[in-house]
Amino acid sequence: MVRDARVNEKGLRKGAWSEEEDGKLRAYILRYGHWNWRLLPRFAGLDRCGKSCRLRWMNYLKPGLKRGSYTKEEQDLIAKLHDELGSKWSAIAARLPGRTDNEIKNYWHTHIKTGRRKANKSGEQAGIVREEQSSEIIHCNSFWEAVARSDAYNSTSDEAQEVRRTLEKPDQVSSDMYILESSSPDSVVSAGAVNWDSDSSVEQNCSEILSGSNSSVFISCRENDESASFSESSFGFHESFWTEPFMVDTSGGQDFNLWALDVEGLFSTCLSSFDDYLQKLENNE
DNA sequence: AATACCCTCAACCGCCGTACG
DNA sequence: TCGTACGGCGGTTGAGGGTAT
Numbered sequence: 001m002v003r004d005a006r007v008n009e010k011g012l013r014k015g016a017w018s019e020e021e022d023g024k025l026r027a028y029i030l031r032y033g034h035w036n037w038r039l040l041p042r043f044a045g046l047d048r049c050g051k052s053c054r055l056r057w058m059n060y061l062k063p064g065l066k067r068g069s070y071t072k073e074e075q076d077l078i079a080k081l082h083d084e085l086g087s088k089w090s091a092i093a094a095r096l097p098g099r100t101d102n103e104i105k106n107y108w109h110t111h112i113k114t115g116r117r118k119a120n121k122s123g124e125q126a127g128i129v130r131e132e133q134s135s136e137i138i139h140c141n142s143f144w145e146a147v148a149r150s151d152a153y154n155s156t157s158d159e160a161q162e163v164r165r166t167l168e169k170p171d172q173v174s175s176d177m178y179i180l181e182s183s184s185p186d187s188v189v190s191a192g193a194v195n196w197d198s199d200s201s202v203e204q205n206c207s208e209i210l211s212g213s214n215s216s217v218f219i220s221c222r223e224n225d226e227s228a229s230f231s232e233s234s235f236g237f238h239e240s241f242w243t244e245p246f247m248v249d250t251s252g253g254q255d256f257n258l259w260a261l262d263v264e265g266l267f268s269t270c271l272s273s274f275d276d277y278l279q280k281l282e283n284n285e
Numbered sequence: 286a287a288t289a290c291c292c293t294c295a296a297c298c299g300c301c302g303t304a305c306g
Numbered sequence: 307t308c309g310t311a312c313g314g315c316g317g318t319t320g321a322g323g324g325t326a327t
Contacts, residue, residue: 015296016321038312054313055296090315105316106294 013047017056021046025053026061059100066098070107078104 008014013021028044034057037050046053059065070078074096081092089101089108096104 017296036312050312051298052296058314059295087316101315102295110293 008049010049011047012041012049012052014052017060021048022056022061025056029057029061055102059102064098065100074099075111078108082108 017025024044024046028040032043034040034054037054040046040050041048041053044053048056077096078092081095085091087105089105093099093101093104
């Protein structure tokens with residue numbers, strides 16, 4: 001993870017920073033600021049080049065930096081801004097308070113870019129199936145992008161309007177839920193909106209779908225019906241779910257029809273969670 | 286248990302734009 | 307106008323941890 005400490009041709013240290021070095025740099029800058037990066041290490045008592053000091057401060061020591069995993073909002077924003085701006089990491093970082101350009105760049109290369117590559121690769125495989133259905137596949141970077149790009153989603157049909165309401169303003173929807181239905185056990189997932197009748201049992205509906213086909217049902221709960229006992233967290237949705245690459249199948253016309261690739265095996269996780277949930281229902285837990 | 290391979294991310298490198306003498 | 311110094315940026319590297327075989 002960290003490089004070994006080494007020494008360059010000028011006798012200055014390279015590689016991983018020690019706690020002592022971090023302490024010196026932090027203490028100096030907090031007291032005197034960084035008025036000249038090239039001269040700073042000499043005054044701060046560090047055997048480092050100015051560039052190294054600057055990088056360490058900017059990317060690691062500067063107060064206010066966030067560490068740790070990215071929120072869904074941050075992930076979406078990075079993907080969106082990269083589509084708009086390209087590899088302008090500093091410009092992207094300016095829109096994400098507490099995140100550095102280096103960190104975002106790393107995140108892009110290791111998560112989003114990799115995810116898109118996997119989606120494309122999987123898409124080529126899944127394309128064989130889709131080809132038989134004469135459908136058009138659009139690769140999307142996330143579930144939400146897939147939703148937004150769907151023709152059906154942008155149509156004026158009642159169903160599309162329901163879906164929009166549910167997804168965009170979940171707090172204003174009483175009992176609508178959104179269902180993802182797996183049509184094959186290992187890879188492709190279709191998605192559709194279901195208008196749950198407020199008088200019917202959500203659990204019963206799900207059970208009927210499960211027993212009525214060989215499908216697996218995953219539910220993205222965007223509902224606000226407190227009587228319904230489903231919630232996103234109930235199913236233990238993998239946090240990456242919302243940013244995983246999806247594909248939109250536009251062959252369905254006005255039928256809302258998304259195809260998602262289970263590139264990370266996330267749906268099996270969801271499925272087991274759902275099965276656990278149903279088991280609990282049966283056991284009246 | 287050993288080894289190979291993959292993934293992550295801190296850190297480095299080289300280039301570019303700007304300021305200044 | 308030119309040369310130099312500096313800060314900033316984006317691309318790349320590679321150590322180390324995780325995972326698969």
